[in-house]
Amino acid sequence: MNLLDIKNLSIELTSHGENILAVDRVSMAIKDGEIRGLVGESGSGKSILAQAIIGVLDDKWHVEADRFHWQGKDLLRLPLEERKQIITKDVAMIFQEPMSCLDPTNSIGEQIEESLDSKQFSGYFWQKAQQRKAAAAKLLHKVGIKNHQACAKSYPHQLTNALCQRVMIAIALAKRPKLLIADEPTASMEASNQAQIFRLLASLNQLKNMSILLISHELEKISHWTDYLTVMYSGQFVEAGTTEQIFNTPFHPYTKALIASTPRAKNDVEKKSRLHAMPGSIPGLQHLPIGCRLGPRCPNAQKKCVRAPQIESYHGHQVSCHFSHREDY
Numbered sequence: 001m002n003l004l005d006i007k008n009l010s011i012e013l014t015s016h017g018e019n020i021l022a023v024d025r026v027s028m029a030i031k032d033g034e035i036r037g038l039v040g041e042s043g044s045g046k047s048i049l050a051q052a053i054i055g056v057l058d059d060k061w062h063v064e065a066d067r068f069h070w071q072g073k074d075l076l077r078l079p080l081e082e083r084k085q086i087i088t089k090d091v092a093m094i095f096q097e098p099m100s101c102l103d104p105t106n107s108i109g110e111q112i113e114e115s116l117d118s119k120q121f122s123g124y125f126w127q128k129a130q131q132r133k134a135a136a137a138k139l140l141h142k143v144g145i146k147n148h149q150a151c152a153k154s155y156p157h158q159l160t161n162a163l164c165q166r167v168m169i170a171i172a173l174a175k176r177p178k179l180l181i182a183d184e185p186t187a188s189m190e191a192s193n194q195a196q197i198f199r200l201l202a203s204l205n206q207l208k209n210m211s212i213l214l215i216s217h218e219l220e221k222i223s224h225w226t227d228y229l230t231v232m233y234s235g236q237f238v239e240a241g242t243t244e245q246i247f248n249t250p251f252h253p254y255t256k257a258l259i260a261s262t263p264r265a266k267n268d269v270e271k272k273s274r275l276h277a278m279p280g281s282i283p284g285l286q287h288l289p290i291g292c293r294l295g296p297r298c299p300n301a302q303k304k305c306v307r308a309p310q311i312e313s314y315h316g317h318q319v320s321c322h323f324s325h326r327e328d329y
């Protein structure tokens with residue numbers, strides 16, 4: 001069953017009396033227990049899409065969709081309060097700079113205890129306090145922090161970025177979410193720490209059947225951990241499918257370029273040879289091309305590309321391009 005099912009989600013920014021379509025009819029579904037990767041260059045609208053899912057965009061953003069279902073419930077037709085309640089209960093999000101998300105004036109232990117639901121504790125206040133402490137320690141243990149007593153007494157600035165991210169994951173787990181959105185969770189971390197965080201997320205997915213939306217601008221970095229991938233470019237849907245489909249038979253020129261630019265994804269790269277990179281850079285919101293926004297950078301672009309392509313599906317592998325090559329199917 002689909003946990004989240006979004007069809008043609010658009011996010012419009014109102015700025016200086018002008019409306020700018022930052023996210024243009026993006027579709028994505030996340031099944032129960034899957035890890036879905038969301039990839040695209042910096043500025044492709046991944047974070048805005050994630051923020052629209054958890055409903056934290058402010059008034060200057062206008063969100064519209066043909067379908068926005070959470071476990072079969074149409075969120076856009078629910079009153080705002082009810083919608084907030086559902087999302088707050090079932091969806092948690094972690095961000096790229098964990099240290100700045102934690103309160104610098106409170107100890108880690110206090111912050112984790114605060115995130116626990118008081119309904120799960122009973123008895124006199126001192127008994128509740130003891131239960132709360134024990135539950136916080138259990139959470140720290142769950143995210144692989146062995147010395148949880150020392151960690152609980154620490155303040156965010158005394159911990160490394162990787163430890164802070166584990167704490168953020170512990171805080172997210174406190175409400176037992178069905179979906180965890182991880183927006184570039186390992187940005188500015190050393191490679192060994194990155195692997196540990198991804199391994200932790202994968203084990204939580206396996207043990208708790210928690211679905212994860214893993215957001216990154218590096219396809220190669222997350223592809224090892226994902227079951228499915230969705231690729232975005234400049235606010236538009238590009239391609240989606242299983243991780244194997246995307247890597248073995250990419251349809252879209254943008255996905256092909258992303259894969260060609262990752263050293264280990266291609267086995268036939270000769271020593272000291274240059275990696276392929278798509279010319280140009282992603283357009284800013286003020287200079288969005290009409291139709292397919294990849295047009296000015298795309299090697300296959302033709303006249304037809306001034307109209308945005310429809311999404312076509314081949315054995316569950318979806319692509320949005322007028323001229324993608326699909327002869328493998």
Ligand SMILES: Nc1ncnc2c1ncn2[C@@H]1O[C@H](COP(=O)(O)OP(=O)(O)OP(=O)(O)O)[C@@H](O)[C@H]1O
Pocket residue numbers: 013022040041042043044045046047048049217283284285
């Ligand atoms: N608060 C804001 N006000 C105006 N424009 C914004 C705001 N936040 C993001 N944008 C613009 O929206 C577009 C998408 O941004 P977004 O942060 O979602 O991209 P992203 O793919 O997550 O990139 P990154 O990996 O760098 O976070 C960008 O062009 C960005 O400049």
